[in-house]
Amino acid sequence: MKYGIKDRKGNIIPVTGGQDKMLEFLYCTVGGNIALKGLTAPLVSKIAGHFCDSFFSARLIPSFIEKAGIDLTEYESGFYKSFNDFFTRKIKKDARPICMNPDVLVSPCDSKLTVYKINNDSRFSIKGGDYSVASFLRCSRLAQRYNGGWFMIFRLDVSDYHRYMYIDNGYKSKNIHINGVYHTVNPVALDKTDIYKENVREYTVLHTENFGKVIQAEVGAMLVGKISNHHQKHRYIRGEEKGMFEYGGSTAVLIIPHDTVIPDADILKNTKDGFETVVKMGEKIGIKKG
Numbered sequence: 146m147k148y149g150i151k152d153r154k155g156n157i158i159p160v161t162g163g164q165d166k167m168l169e170f171l172y173c174t175v176g177g178n179i180a181l182k183g184l185t186a187p188l189v190s191k192i193a194g195h196f197c198d199s200f201f202s203a204r205l206i207p208s209f210i211e212k213a214g215i216d217l218t219e220y221e222s223g224f225y226k227s228f229n230d231f232f233t234r235k236i237k238k239d240a241r242p243i244c245m246n247p248d249v250l251v252s253p254c255d256s257k258l259t260v261y262k263i264n265n266d267s268r269f270s271i272k273g274g275d276y277s278v279a280s281f282l283r284c285s286r287l288a289q290r291y292n293g294g295w296f297m298i299f300r301l302d303v304s305d306y307h308r309y310m311y312i313d314n315g316y317k318s319k320n321i322h323i324n325g326v327y328h329t330v331n332p333v334a335l336d337k338t339d340i341y342k343e344n345v346r347e348y349t350v351l352h353t354e355n356f357g358k359v360i361q362a363e364v365g366a367m368l369v370g371k372i373s374n375h376h377q378k379h380r381y382i383r384g385e386e387k388g389m390f391e392y393g394g395s396t397a398v399l400i401i402p403h404d405t406v407i408p409d410a411d412i413l414k415n416t417k418d419g420f421e422t423v424v425k426m427g428e429k430i431g432i433k434k435g
Contacts, residue, residue: 293403
């Protein structure tokens with residue numbers, strides 16, 4: 146299926162990025178595949194993470210801002226001591242207004258969103274990645290509880306805001322960490338590898354006031370040092386920061402129970418037509434089912 150992105154007005158967003166040629170080499174050539182085995186090792190990702198935490202990495206910031214087209218007026222001003230310090234910068238409170246209507250499902254992060262219905266024994270093919278809910282969670286019993294619900298994939302580019310929030314009031318269980326190897330979430334990679342089985346990921350069950358027991362998961366990507374969730378068991382409010390990703394493109398997932406949510410029609414249509422939809426943190430993406 147052809148890869149594409151649309152905004153909420155239905156406009157097609159051009160897909161650009163200087164990293165595409167490198168990713169074509171890594172995922173589409175024999176030599177690149179050999180190099181990829183080393184690059185996706187957790188040790189390599191940790192080394193890259195240490196560099197991004199160092200003072201020396203700060204020199205990368207100006208060119209990154211220019212190439213990614215980042216609007217710094219949306220973010221809190223300050224001195225960035227390292228690239229990761231810049232990458233995990235905080236956005237101004239009024240830059241991402243949170244819809245507080247309890248009947249509205251909101252996006253946990255800035256991202257490109259696709260939404261899929263969960264059926265018995267269904268497998269999801271997303272830009273070449275083929276997996277089931279059970280293999281994603283590595284728990285068949287838990288996965289069975291979400292038959293008939295929704296699987297929502299929020300793909301973050303490196304230029305996106307990399308902090309994420311809680312979607313509703315409620316309380317959460319402890320985080321479940323699943324080890325793996327790191328891959329980029331660029332569409333080139335998604336055509337060549339089953340990314341959601343390969344990547345390190347962490348998930349928790351959110352006991353929400355309005356949408357039942359929602360699973361929220363975070364997926365690490367190539368050269369991401371770690372997924373940084375702030376809490377284990379915790380009582381939270383809608384809009385409270387849940388955590389952040391360090392350097393690299395990353396992904397968040399919401400798994401929604403059956404008969405609780407109706408996703409917005411434009412997002413469902415875009416997904417059906419092979420497009421991701423640009424959404425912002427706190428923005429409406431669905432409504433509570435009657």
